[in-house]
Amino acid sequence: GDSVTQMEGPVTLSEEAFLTINCTYTATGYPSLFWYVQYPGEGLQLLLKATKADDKGSNKGFEATYRKETTSFHLEKGSVQVSDSAVYFCALSTERDDKIIFGKGTRLHILP
């Protein structure tokens, strides 16, 4: 079945460091891919998305490129801030139904 695998956390970085959170997926057909962010005590917010191969999603300095050849959608940011501390979920949806499949989440801690 369809699935999402993302790197386990927690990930701890210093402010202004470069961030990569790896995400790979398994799906039949042509899924849409998402990154959601969850700040403490809050719901999930859509951070960025990509709907077809080679699309790049970007928002708030974060980027991710839909790589069909490697079935990956890695999240990157050039210079992280303390306010980026949160849990990040990689996710996909397919043409078959209205559901989203989430990865297990990666907790990110940014140290000042």
Next chain:
Amino acid sequence: DAMVIQNPRYQVTQFGKPVTLSCSQTLNHNVMYWYQQKSSQAPKLLFHYYDKDFNNEADTPDNFQSRRPNTSFCFLDIRSPGLGDAAMYLCATSRGGTSGTYEQYFGPGTRLTVT
């Protein structure tokens, strides 16, 4: 701003005492979802409505029920909460459709405590 609203944000109930959580949306989306999220885990889908069509996940306990009286509102009823039902409950919406490209928009969640 169009949004997904959940009330209350924090709910305390007693073991075995029925509780209802509510969700409303101003996005006019066709699909509404209820998720359960426990600490440090991904959200787990309980069920969803596509318009008035109810879709239950196979592993959702019978203790959990839902109602959607109209497009804007959806309720989660927990008939006899147990200690294991303490969690964050998230409501989400999406436009829906078989294209599968529609992202979901989440509310802020209701933190349920069972005493």
